Amino acid sequence: MKPETIMSTAKNQKWVYLAAILLVGTGVGYLLISGLSQNSVYFLNVSEALAMPAEKLTQARLFGTVADNGIEHDPSSLGVSFFAQDSDDPNQTIRVHFRGAVPDTFKAGVEVILEGSFTADTRVFEATTMMTKCPSKYEKNDKGQMRPPGSVG
Amino acid sequence: MHAISFTALLLSMLAAVGLTATAGMKALKDDFDTVALLEKGQILLTVVVLAVSVVLVQALVVRDYSYVYVRDYTDNFLPMFYAVTAFWAGQNGSFLFWYLCVAVMGCCMIYTPGYSRLDDRTKVYFWIIFFLVEIFFLFALTGPSNPFMRLDPVPADGRGMNPLLQNPGMIFHPPLLFLGYAGYTIPCCLALASRLSGGGREWLDLCRNWNIVAWIFLTSGIILGAWWAYMELGWGGYWAWDPVENASLIPWLVGTAFIHTAIVGRTRGTLLRTNVLLASLTLLLCFFATFVVRSGLIDSVHAFGGSRMGVPLLVFMIAGVAFMLYVCLVQRKDDVTRIDDFTSRPGMLFLASWLFLCLGAIVFLGVLWPVISTLWSANPVGLDAGFYNRVCLPLFAVLALIMAVCPWFSQKSGISDKPAMGLVLGVGVGAAVVIYALGYTQPLALFSSASGFMMVASITLYFVRNKAARAFLPSWGAYGVHMGVALMVLGVAFSGPYKVEGEAVLTPGQTMNVGSYEILFTELTHDHANPAMNSHAALLTVTRDGKAVGNMAPEKRQYRNFEQSTFAEVSVIPSLGEEIYATLLGFDEQGTASLKISVNPLVNWIWIGGTLSCLIAFLCWRKIERR
Numbered sequence: 001m002k003p004e005t006i007m008s009t010a011k012n013q014k015w016v017y018l019a020a021i022l023l024v025g026t027g028v029g030y031l032l033i034s035g036l037s038q039n040s041v042y043f044l045n046v047s048e049a050l051a052m053p054a055e056k057l058t059q060a061r062l063f064g065t066v067a068d069n070g071i072e073h074d075p076s077s078l079g080v081s082f083f084a085q086d087s088d089d090p091n092q093t094i095r096v097h098f099r100g101a102v103p104d105t106f107k108a109g110v111e112v113i114l115e116g117s118f119t120a121d122t123r124v125f126e127a128t129t130m131m132t133k134c135p136s137k138y139e140k141n142d143k144g145q146m147r148p149p150g151s152v153g
Numbered sequence: 154m155h156a157i158s159f160t161a162l163l164l165s166m167l168a169a170v171g172l173t174a175t176a177g178m179k180a181l182k183d184d185f186d187t188v189a190l191l192e193k194g195q196i197l198l199t200v201v202v203l204a205v206s207v208v209l210v211q212a213l214v215v216r217d218y219s220y221v222y223v224r225d226y227t228d229n230f231l232p233m234f235y236a237v238t239a240f241w242a243g244q245n246g247s248f249l250f251w252y253l254c255v256a257v258m259g260c261c262m263i264y265t266p267g268y269s270r271l272d273d274r275t276k277v278y279f280w281i282i283f284f285l286v287e288i289f290f291l292f293a294l295t296g297p298s299n300p301f302m303r304l305d306p307v308p309a310d311g312r313g314m315n316p317l318l319q320n321p322g323m324i325f326h327p328p329l330l331f332l333g334y335a336g337y338t339i340p341c342c343l344a345l346a347s348r349l350s351g352g353g354r355e356w357l358d359l360c361r362n363w364n365i366v367a368w369i370f371l372t373s374g375i376i377l378g379a380w381w382a383y384m385e386l387g388w389g390g391y392w393a394w395d396p397v398e399n400a401s402l403i404p405w406l407v408g409t410a411f412i413h414t415a416i417v418g419r420t421r422g423t424l425l426r427t428n429v430l431l432a433s434l435t436l437l438l439c440f441f442a443t444f445v446v447r448s449g450l451i452d453s454v455h456a457f458g459g460s461r462m463g464v465p466l467l468v469f470m471i472a473g474v475a476f477m478l479y480v481c482l483v484q485r486k487d488d489v490t491r492i493d494d495f496t497s498r499p500g501m502l503f504l505a506s507w508l509f510l511c512l513g514a515i516v517f518l519g520v521l522w523p524v525i526s527t528l529w530s531a532n533p534v535g536l537d538a539g540f541y542n543r544v545c546l547p548l549f550a551v552l553a554l555i556m557a558v559c560p561w562f563s564q565k566s567g568i569s570d571k572p573a574m575g576l577v578l579g580v581g582v583g584a585a586v587v588i589y590a591l592g593y594t595q596p597l598a599l600f601s602s603a604s605g606f607m608m609v610a611s612i613t614l615y616f617v618r619n620k621a622a623r624a625f626l627p628s629w630g631a632y633g634v635h636m637g638v639a640l641m642v643l644g645v646a647f648s649g650p651y652k653v654e655g656e657a658v659l660t661p662g663q664t665m666n667v668g669s670y671e672i673l674f675t676e677l678t679h680d681h682a683n684p685a686m687n688s689h690a691a692l693l694t695v696t697r698d699g700k701a702v703g704n705m706a707p708e709k710r711q712y713r714n715f716e717q718s719t720f721a722e723v724s725v726i727p728s729l730g731e732e733i734y735a736t737l738l739g740f741d742e743q744g745t746a747s748l749k750i751s752v753n754p755l756v757n758w759i760w761i762g763g764t765l766s767c768l769i770a771f772l773c774w775r776k777i778e779r780r
Contacts, residue, residue, distance in 0.1 A: 020504075028511055036536070039536055
């Protein structure tokens with residue numbers, strides 16, 4: 001084979017290589033950017049959600065604990081309404097309306113992770129998904145107090 | 154026995170530190186005569202961990218509640234099988250189990266033909282690095298993660314095992330994962346040791362079988378977890394892109410990339426540094442997975458809260474990364490990565506590996522996004538399941554296509570068998586047309602399912618035409634794995650986008666419609682004969698166009714010791730086509746039941762394909778000649 005042919009083949013391959021990388025990079029980049037812009041969701045504790053200004057408060061993933069009082073199961077349809085209290089400060093609560101299948105482990109005192117959005121009246125969170133954390137194994141934390149795992153203080 | 158076990162582990166740690174220091178100092182003076190000493194040390198470490206493991210198992214069997222760990226995870230009513238498997242139910246026991254696997258595998262390594270082919274230099278470096286990993290475990294087990302903590306006074310009964318864990322799927326899922334994590338220790342240590350001692354690419358051949366075993370365990374652990382989520386949790390899905398699920402997927406993606414770059418490294422002699430890097434990165438990501446689960450950094454349904462293992466794991470990982478970079482970048486600079494032509498087998502493998510690494514990076518980014526976003530946002534921002542589906546699924550689809558066409562490229566350049574490639578592409582187009590005509594029109598699913606059918610056709614055709622492949626057992630392994638993957642691709646491509654769900658509250662005698670099925674709720678029954686639990690079941694009859702399809706009886710159970718919570722037992726009418734799935738969400742005294750029914754097309758092909766891949770991969774083992 002003539003040297004010029006080998007050289008030109010190598011150069012062409014380099015361009016193909018670069019073009020392929022650019023193509024894949026652009027594709028992945030596009031997917032990433034659209035994913036990050038459309039599927040980002042604020043992760044908020046109850047206290048953080050209460051502290052946020054109303055306009056910013058739309059879709060969120062809310063972390064809290066089910067309060068003892070105010071649990072209303074909806075008998076005719078599927079769902080439950082309750083107060084989600086902040087895991088650190090039980091005085092801060094948000095009213096939650098959840099429509100859908102209530103998890104087995106739902107009861108007062110469990111930690112919940114809720115996905116949904118705040119209504120125009122931002123004191124109420126309309127949850128579309130509710131997940132309860134693995135049922136509590138009460139453990140002594142560093143201070144010797146009996147607390148569910150994952151809680152602070 | 155508590156103190157004796159603890160002391161034994163502590164002494165192991167001191168012995169390991171001593172041996173490592175001795176061997177290290179001698180190595181610095183170019184003296185590599187310490188091999189026999191290190192091997193004996195490893196055997197000693199293994200004997201000790203086996204002994205303390207027996208102590209823990211015995212304590213679990215007899216329900217010796219003077220052990221905190223036994224009190225936390227068993228009770229007097231727990232069946233014996235679950236009492237034994239409580240060994241890995243909690244963090245402390247699972248660390249002991251992981252360390253046990255690492256130690257036993259290290260011991261087995263001594264007697265393998267691959268090990269006998271190493272020179273003394275590499276062996277010494279191997280053991281030094283391997284011991285450093287084991288020292289980390291011993292530090293954890295004698296400190297933040299001690300399973301031999303004593304309880305005084307001794308309680309009469311334990312806290313019991315969470316009923317969600319009392320299920321075969323959940324019992325085998327953790328040990329399979331840990332066996333996978335442990336298995337990746339050997340390729341990592343061998344890669345780093347080989348590079349430190351100036352070796353070439355021989356280590357790729359020698360650790361190949363270990364790599365395959367580790368992959369099999371990790372893959373089966375992940376798939377079993379998904380199967381358990383589907384069958385037990387009652388939400389009708391198998392993958393939620395939860396941080397803890399993602400954490401185990403990341404090392405799987407990098408490990409799978411490594412398998413393929415190793416093939417390129419072996420056949421083309423390039424990518425040497427890449428292979429060392431990927432082998433080490435896979436192990437470090439296994440520790441990262443544990444860090445995500447145990448540190449409390451990322452909030453998730455599975456996260457077990459902040460434990461004291463968070464900081465030690467972080468320190469270990471950082472040290473590991475630093476060491477890995479030192480060995481890969483500083484040690485030698487004579488590697489050149491060169492792929493002649495993309496349109497070749499190695500080119501396709503290289504491209505596939507890149508896609509796996511991209512996916513690994515994306516999932517890694519996604520898991521850490523709540524932490525990263527605090528750099529610019531007052532509140533953490535997370536990414537929901539939609540993000541991962543949107544970004545990752547197209548990349549998986551492209552991988553499926555690459556898998557389908559790869560066998561028809563030659564080793565050097567270009568397509569080796571144009572008619573076969575044409576036939577396979579034809580099958581793809583044909584499948585797409587048929588699937589579209591049947592009403593499954595979602596574009597990404599269409600592309601993926603067509604690729605899945607192409608994969609099946611491609612692999613079958615390759616074996617029919619290629620006598621050499623049929624005669625060579627490892628080919629059956631390699632292509633068998635990809636056939637299993639093809640089935641999984643088909644399963645996911647249909648059961649994901651085309652699942653149909655319905656929820657309703659019914660009184661006895663009422664029906665509900667989901668998809669083309671009619672479900673009749675006949676009655677609610679109550680079973681209180683079993684002393685361990687209290688169970689209600691909704692009896693359902695399913696018909697389609699008037700013809701009987703089957704019966705289901707989803708339950709709600711209350712377990713002794715966990716009376717405040719009820720647990721759903723899912724009921725399915727299994728099928729290779731459309732599987733019907735029912736959950737009893739709730740009921741009341743009048744016998745009204747609230748039900749959730751879903752129709753999941755082709756979902757069982759995921760489990761069939763997964764099982765096939767994991768079992769047939771054992772055929773990939775190749776004999777290594779003992780020196």
